[in-house]
Amino acid sequence: MPPSKLLALSLLLTLAACSPSEQATQQVEQAESNAFKLSGDVKHIMQWVLDPAAFGVWGSAGSIITAAGTRELAPTTDDGWQAVEHSAAVVAASGNLLMMPGRAVDNEGWKNIAQGLVDAGLLAQAAAKNQDSDALFDAGAQIYRVCKACHSVYIRGDKAADSP
Amino acid sequence: MSFKKIATVAGLALGSLVSAQSNAHHAFGAEFDAKAPLTLRGDVTRIEWVNPHAWFHIEVAKADGTKENWRIEGGTPNTLLRRGINKRSIAVGTEIVVDGYWAKDRSNSANGRNITLANGKKLFMGSSGTGAPEDGADKK
16 A cells, blocks of 8 residues: 555544544644645735625626617626636635635634635626626625625724724 | 705815726725715716616716716615616616715715605615615605
């Protein structure tokens, strides 16, 4: 048996021998010693990752109406749809980034909202993949509902410094 | 605020028209001033039916006869739909009166609360739960 498989087997046997509380302790220790290296706080994720991606989705669905007529914002080319799919994938990934140790503010509430963001991002991703502008518009609304739900709980005051 | 103050507000307004698609995602208090209610009367020139907020652009006639463009933030399209406003409810060129709150940076931007149509019909165009004053139609 290759050494790597032997190591994995021995780890499994060790875990199997542990009580549930010991396993929980090991998971905590593992999380503390994992390879995550935070590259920024929640505001950083909002400003540099999530907001641009969300606006990539929002700006690709809907209508602009002027005296000259109505312009639909949905992409008209495969490349355009792929760009939206990319943005939607980043929105979904952002939900997981927000759950990383060091960013999560609490346990259940934060996790539920972050998972909701993953789900909304995946909805938008599927809509873009199917080139379905109505579904993309609805997914954009779902993304905003998650944003609003999170902000209503975790944003404190009008100043960025007041919030996580 | 009475309509008499419309010209005053319009005269004080700074900035130029915003032609690009509006790009905002924020709590009310981050961008708008709850202590600066205003009323604007103008013709609708552009409707952005987009998430996360719909935007209505209007052309306001100033006391000196010149005109300036304002952009008014509304609720989400889904919120507006639930209140009976769709992207065709207010035609471009229609005169409307908007009650809302001025932007903190005093640009020609406002958060809209109520729209009054030429026939007197009043529509609530804002969002709920954004931190805006008196979520729902403001008390007089």
